[in-house]
Amino acid sequence: MALFGRGRPGPRLAPELDDAPLGRVLKSVATARGVGPQDLAIAQVERLLRETGDDWDRRSHRVGVLAHAAPSLARHWRERRPHDPDALVLAAWAELAADPWQALALSRAAAQARPEDPTPWVGALAAVRLLGRPSAEVLPVWAEIRARDPWHREAHLQALGYLSPEEQGSHSALRDFLDDITALMPPDAPAACLPLTAAVRQYHRDLDGGGIVRWGRAATGPSRTSHASWTRPRPSGRFPVVSAMPPPSRTWGSSPTPSSARDASRRPAPPSRRSTGW
Secondary structure: OOOOOOOOOOOOOOOOOOOHHHHHHHHHHHOOOOHHHHHHHHHHHHHHHHHHOOOHHHHHHHHHHHHHHOHHHHHHHHHHOOOOHHHHHHHHHHOOOOOHHHHHHHHHHHHHHOOOOOHHHHHHHHHHHHOOOOHHHHHHHHHHHHHHOOOOHHHHHHHHHHOOOOOOOOHHHHHHHHHHHHHHOOOOOHHHHHHHHHHHHHHHHHHHOOOOOOHHHOOOOOOOOOHHHOOOOOOOOOOOOOOOOOHHHHHHOOOOOOHHHHHHHHOOOOOOOOOOOO
16 A cells, blocks of 8 residues: 555555455554553554564555554554654654654664664655655665565555656656566566556556557656666665755764765766666
């Protein structure tokens, strides 16, 4: 399930999909009123996320659904357990729509609490996407996710949105991204749905533009994020230093990305048909 939606509403599916344990917890969360029921709901959420283990695809689905269904409960749990990795990552995802800056800070704390978990980095990717940050600040986050879970479903959906012409990319960037991903992706990878998702989004994009055109004939235009410039970045283990962050977030590590580096990331690079790391 996507962290946040853009555009038209989707079909009415149960948010838990086929995850019956998640569905039971959602019912408990929906009826939690008062201190006692909330404590019981938090205990159920905690047990559910603990039982998920290192099934990263299921973990991101559960965290995303719970964060959307109970943001206040997520905040309450974090206040009670400020160093718990599950409480931190749930609170980070719950803050995405309201405060992406806070979501970044909480994602950093969650990543430190459980370094092997890609879920905080996926939350950070959603946050920098919401903030419209340049690729120089997004690529390091993408590298950290790929180092932990190369075919993470939600991460690939976020990348698909970031590289779209409505955001920081173009039609040509999307095509190159999909070509490289599908050439390498195993058939049973969690992100195997990506080409179909891209086709559906393009169909609606064409409808919104007044008609249906073939994918290969869509107007490309200049790309603000050249796909060819996304060479395989190495994970640094550090969260991105966002140059426009408020003062408290500047304590995250190295100095902000110089403007010259940001400008360089926007320059089109020579075309390449190799897998680029996106």
